[in-house]
Amino acid sequence: xxxxxxxxxxxxxEKSLETYPEFDVVAVWREVLQRTGGSYTRSLxxxxxxxxxxxxxxxxxxxxRKRLCLYAQVQETLDQLKLRYRLAVVSDAQTAYAIxxxxxxxLGEYFDPVIISGDYGYRKPDPRLFQKALDRLELLPGQxxxxxNDRYRDIFGAKQxxxxxxxxxxxxxxxxxxxxxxxxxxxxxxxLPRAIEFLSGT
Numbered sequence: 001x002x003x004x005x006x007x008x009x010x011x012x013x014e015k016s017l018e019t020y021p022e023f024d025v026v027a028v029w030r031e032v033l034q035r036t037g038g039s040y041t042r043s044l045x046x047x048x049x050x051x052x053x054x055x056x057x058x059x060x061x062x063x064x065r066k067r068l069c070l071y072a073q074v075q076e077t078l079d080q081l082k083l084r085y086r087l088a089v090v091s092d093a094q095t096a097y098a099i100x101x102x103x104x105x106x107l108g109e110y111f112d113p114v115i116i117s118g119d120y121g122y123r124k125p126d127p128r129l130f131q132k133a134l135d136r137l138e139l140l141p142g143q144x145x146x147x148x149n150d151r152y153r154d155i156f157g158a159k160q161x162x163x164x165x166x167x168x169x170x171x172x173x174x175x176x177x178x179x180x181x182x183x184x185x186x187x188x189x190x191x192l193p194r195a196i197e198f199l200s201g202t
Contacts, residue, residue, distance in 0.1 A: 004032055018122040025060075025094040025118060029053035057096035070105050071170070073190040078110050080193055087111050088133045090146070092153065094118035113137070124150075125157025134161070145199050147192065156180035164199045166192065 008031045012023045030053040033041060041049070081087060089111045091098055098116050102108045113136040117123035120132075134144060141162040148154020149168045156179050158165050167182035168189070184195040 001032070001036065004035065005029075008032055008035075016121060018126070020123045020126045022092065022117040022121055022123040024121065025057045025096055026053045029056045029060075054096055057094065058100060061094075061097040061100070068101060068104055070107075071189055073188060075106065077189045077192050078107065081196070082110060085196070086137055088137060089114040089116075090124065090129050090133050091115070092117045092123040124153040125160065127157060127160045130158050130161050130163065134163075145196055151180045151182070155182045166195045166199070168192075 005028060008028045009023050012028065013021050016022075033049075033053060033056075041052075044052070078087065087110050089098075089102075091114070093116050095116045095118055099108070099114065102111070102114070113133055115129055115133045115136075117129060120129065122128065124130075130141075130146065134141060137144065142164075145164045145166060146154065146158035147166040147168060148158070149170055151167065155165045155167055159179050164184075165182045166184045166186060169185050169187050183199055186192055186195050
């Protein structure tokens with residue numbers, strides 16, 4: 001089963017025409033079940049069969065992940081920002097992982113929209129992911145500030161559209177390309193409101 005899971009994932013990547021391809025974990029498990037499911041699985045009600053790949057994906061993540069916790073001052077900072085700004089997420093992840101994890105750490109209600117790469121078949125720095133968040137927020141790139149911790153995927157990706165950027169410098173990434181310089185760098189989440197005020201001119 002382990003080998004088949006990664007084989008199906010590899011097949012997804014090989015079929016993709018995207019520059020920055022992303023896999024769909026629920027589709028992977030759906031294909032694995034189709035190839036290995038026995039008579040019992042096939043005898044389940046159609047709705048259960050439809051839901052089963054998502055349930056397996058959520059269980060897989062829950063079993064394999066390490067202890068989940070927030071960085072210091074995250075919730076306090078978000079409480080402060082939520083009073084003045086609309087907050088969104090653009091993440092390289094799987095919805096089956098990201099949404100339950102946001103809820104598990106108490107952040108599920110802070111962000112709308114939540115744009116997850118696994119739902120689209122491509123990942124950051126593809127500018128289409130950032131544009132989807134802007135479209136949902138009904139904002140132009142110059143009206144938004146993107147905060148990320150990877151110079152290439154986050155900072156370079158957002159700047160392709162003309163967004164202002166803040167780098168949370170805990171894991172700046174190895175990619176140092178032209179256009180990947182952030183407009184502001186922070187080292188603690190508590191510095192974020194000041195960075196946003198500076199960049200927004202307020």
